[in-house]
Amino acid sequence: MNQHDDHKTEQQEHCNETLLEKLNEKISELAEHMQRLHVADYLQLLNRPRRLIWLNFIGGISKGFGIAVGFTIFTGTVLYLLEVLGSLGLPIIGDYITTIVNYVQKELALRK
DSSP states (O other), X not given: OHHHHHHHHHHHHHHHHHHHHHHHHHHHHHHHHHHHHTXXXXXXXXXXXXXXXXXXXXXXXXXXXXXXXXXXXXXXHXXXXXXHHHHTTOHHHHHHHHHHHHHHHHHHHHHO
16 A cells, blocks of 8 residues: 555656646746736836826827828828819819819918
C-alpha cells in the first residue's frame, strides 16, 4: 500500500506541475495582452484627470479641423462637378445645375 501511495503522490505532483505550467503560461499571455492594450497608460490617465481632459480637448480640436477641411474639399469637388455637368448642356439637369451653381457663386460673391 505504501507503493500505491507513492505512485498517487507522484501523479499528484505531476498534475500540480502541469497545472502550474499552464497557469504560468496563461498569466504570461495575460501580461502580454495587457501590454498590447496599454492598460498601464490608461490607468495613468485615469489618475491624472487634467491630462485626460487636455488630451480630449486637443483631440476634439483636431477632429473639428479635419471635418472642416474635409467638408470644404468635398463641397468644392461637388460644385466643380456640378459646374462641369451644367456646361455639358444637358436639357433638364443642366438648367437645374446651372441655377444651383449660379446661386452659390452669387452667395460667395456677396460674402467677399
